[in-house]
Amino acid sequence: MKTEIKKPSYEVLCEAAELIKKGEVVAIPTETVYGLAADAYNPEACEKIFKAKGRPQDNPLIIHICDLDMLKNSVKEIPPLALTLAEHFWSGSLTMIFPKKDIVPDTTSGGLDTVAVRMPDNEDTLNLIKMCGVPLAAPSANLSGSPSPTTAQHVYADMNGRIPLIIDGGECKNGVESTVICFTDGGTGIKVLRPGVITAEMLSRFAKTETDKNVFAKPDENEKVISPGVKYKHYSPRADITIIETDSDEKLAEFLNSKNDGGTYGVIFGGEKGIEVPTISYGSTAQEQAHNLFAVLRKTDELGAKRAYVRCPEKTGVGTAVYNRLLRAAAFKTIIL
Structure with missing residues (x-):
């Protein structure tokens, strides 16, 4: 198949829509990462994604x-809390989990x-969905299992x-996938299943918000999880990744x-200062780190790295999302200095 x-453009979106209507898969841009898109109601098309x-x-x-009618x-x-969150965060990087209707096939929902x-925050993709x-x-x-793509060239690779x-x-x-939540306490509470740039702190303004244990831990092997990006090794380049936790530049350099x-x-x-091995910066703020993380992990492969030691981000706010992705990229390997 030629890719x-x-x-x-209008013509390209028309071409993409025709491919999707025929049951094909098309890569689309979003504000988070690039997506591999197919008709969500067509199980054979979704099989092609897998x-x-x-x-x-x-x-x-x-x-x-692209609109609330599609949700309904x-x-x-x-x-009601979901509609409140949609009003504040859609279009945007918030994914909410609901009981599905039969029109959504088991292939799409993972059984x-x-x-x-x-609802993604990308005008071209919203127009394509429409x-x-x-x-x-x-x-x-x-x-x-590999790092998520943040450019079309990453997708092509x-x-x-x-x-x-x-x-x-x-x-x-944004550079990292959306925040995924489910509703607790009869729909009045929020549980964060996968962190993103919409943080638990932001969500807590609207309802009691808790963070699921699997955000920072590996689920049990036979545990059924309702959020993507949780159960399996994800985001990992060919280089072996280890997280380094330290507040000391000197200890980091020595290690x-x-x-x-x-x-x-x-x-x-x-x-x-004082680091003699080759280094790549992924940013000094959580927002920069989220934006650059996957591109930097891919860069380690381009450079032929056998192993990469990644300095641990702050574990608050958007840094929670960065740390969550790094844990899975590193298969939870962490060294504390």
């Missing part, structure tokens, strides 16, 4: 909508009786020959220099 990259990614079948897909068509119940829904007339199931457009079209909407604004064997890289905030 083409095209800048968004095949292209090499994704486990029990890892549910998020469906992307797809889910059985919408708590669950719930479905994850969001042109398709159905929600689009769209996990990240990468091979399963993983999906060349697997899908017909990549819509090149430029670099993604990294002890690993200076030619195949080691340090992924640092930037500005740390």
Whole structure:
């Protein structure tokens, strides 16, 4: 299969919509990461997503909508709190989990009786969804387990020959996937299942908000999880990743220099002194780190790194999302200095 990259235009969106209506898969830009999109109501089309990614079948897909009518068509119940959150955060990087209607096939939901829904903050993708007339199931457009793509070139590196079209909407604004929540206490409370740039602190202004244990821990092997991006090893380059927790630039430099064997890289905030191994900065703020993380992890592979030690971000606010992704990229390997 030939894979083409095209800048968004009315004609390209029409082409993409026709491909999706025929049951094909198209890579789309969003504000979070690039998505691999198919008709969410078409189980055969969604099977192609799993095949292209090499994704486990029990890892549910998020469906992307362009208006609240699509939400009402797809889910059985919408708590008033969900409508309040939609008013404040949609279009945007918040995914909410609802009991699904039968129109959403088990292929899309990963065999669950719930479905994850969001409205992306990308005008071209919203127009494409409207042109398709159905929600689009769209996990990240990468091979399963590898770092999520934040540019069309990242998508092409993983999906060349697997899908017909990549819509090149430029670099993604946020750089990490959406926040995923479910509702607790009869629809009046919030539980964060996967952190993102919409933080628990932001959500707590609207309702009692808790963070699920699996945000910072590995789920039990047989545990059924209702959020994507939780159960399996994710976001990982070929280089072996380890998180380094330290408040000391000196201890970080001493540790990294002890690993200076030619195949080691340090992924640092930037500005740390005395480090002799090659380094890549992923930013000094949580927002910068979220934006740059996946591109930097991919960069370690481009540079031929055998291992990379990543300085741990702050574990608050958006830093929670960065830390969550790093834990899974590192298979939870952490060294505290």
